Amino acid sequence: MAETLQIPGPDVAWLAPRLPSESAIQSARSQGRPFVTLTFATSLDSSLSLAPGVRTRLSGSESKAMTHHLRRHHAAILVGVGTVLADDPGLNCRIHDANLDAQPRPIVLDPRGRWDFTEHSKVFEVARANNGLAPFVLVGPSAVNPERKAILEAHGGKFVILEPRTTEPRFDWPSILSALHAEGLESVMIEGGGQVINSLLDPAYHRLVDRVIVTIAPTWLGRGGVVVSPDRVQNTEGMPVPAARLTDVAWHQFGEDIVLSGQPSLDA
Numbered sequence: 001m002a003e004t005l006q007i008p009g010p011d012v013a014w015l016a017p018r019l020p021s022e023s024a025i026q027s028a029r030s031q032g033r034p035f036v037t038l039t040f041a042t043s044l045d046s047s048l049s050l051a052p053g054v055r056t057r058l059s060g061s062e063s064k065a066m067t068h069h070l071r072r073h074h075a076a077i078l079v080g081v082g083t084v085l086a087d088d089p090g091l092n093c094r095i096h097d098a099n100l101d102a103q104p105r106p107i108v109l110d111p112r113g114r115w116d117f118t119e120h121s122k123v124f125e126v127a128r129a130n131n132g133l134a135p136f137v138l139v140g141p142s143a144v145n146p147e148r149k150a151i152l153e154a155h156g157g158k159f160v161i162l163e164p165r166t167t168e169p170r171f172d173w174p175s176i177l178s179a180l181h182a183e184g185l186e187s188v189m190i191e192g193g194g195q196v197i198n199s200l201l202d203p204a205y206h207r208l209v210d211r212v213i214v215t216i217a218p219t220w221l222g223r224g225g226v227v228v229s230p231d232r233v234q235n236t237e238g239m240p241v242p243a244a245r246l247t248d249v250a251w252h253q254f255g256e257d258i259v260l261s262g263q264p265s266l267d268a
Helices: 009-018 022-030 061-072 081-087 122-128 146-153 172-184 194-200 203-208
Strands: 036-040 048-049 077-080 105-109 136-139 159-160 188-191 211-216 247-253 258-263
Touching: 009 061, 009 247, 022 036, 036 048, 036 061, 036 081, 036 194, 048 194, 061 188, 061 211, 061 247, 077 081, 077 172, 077 194, 081 105, 081 194, 146 159, 172 203, 188 194, 194 203
Parallel strands: 036 188, 036 211, 077 105, 077 188, 105 136, 136 159
Antiparallel strands: 211 258, 247 258
């Protein structure tokens, strides 16, 4: 069984105004989507991992506890299929006093049905132990596998079918968030991986993100890693301009890590 985590009072206090508030949830609801927090851990050279598909630990124990505290205060956590293939994660909240009611719903983006999960995948073992919930897996119509469907439904999860696009990312964010809203999920914490994060940092989607929380670990991973870097943006004259910028910025130290919180600037 994975260790439980505790978060000190001062860290809880710093995070409190950065959690989904009722007014912010209502504002997102009026747009037909959940409140969205984009969060991830990165190295000093903006890498999420050493290489694609390579599990890489960046967060220290203090910032890991912060992540699980955030999970506790969101209705769902979302990852791309690459993350579950690389990490086999439990996708639950491990704060020491979090009961089943405090667990977020795992959401996995898997347009082409690449996740060949079994009942022994960690997320289902966690669900059977009542330490988390079974996932909702967002797939294209041709990606529904009857055996996997049975496993999901036996654990309380399900496939959610979306029409894919012909270009990457295979699902567009308005459709994803609309589907989560339709499932009654009022807040979602989007955790990765690289393609998911970079696509959501596209200026076209900034209005869909309510909060960004980034953990920065004091390490360089070196070239060849999975990097957080949205596509280059150009102005009307063809000159490069910043792709994204945060406002309402605050910093806090969690152990050896630094955590940045902000909101996407719609003027970037």
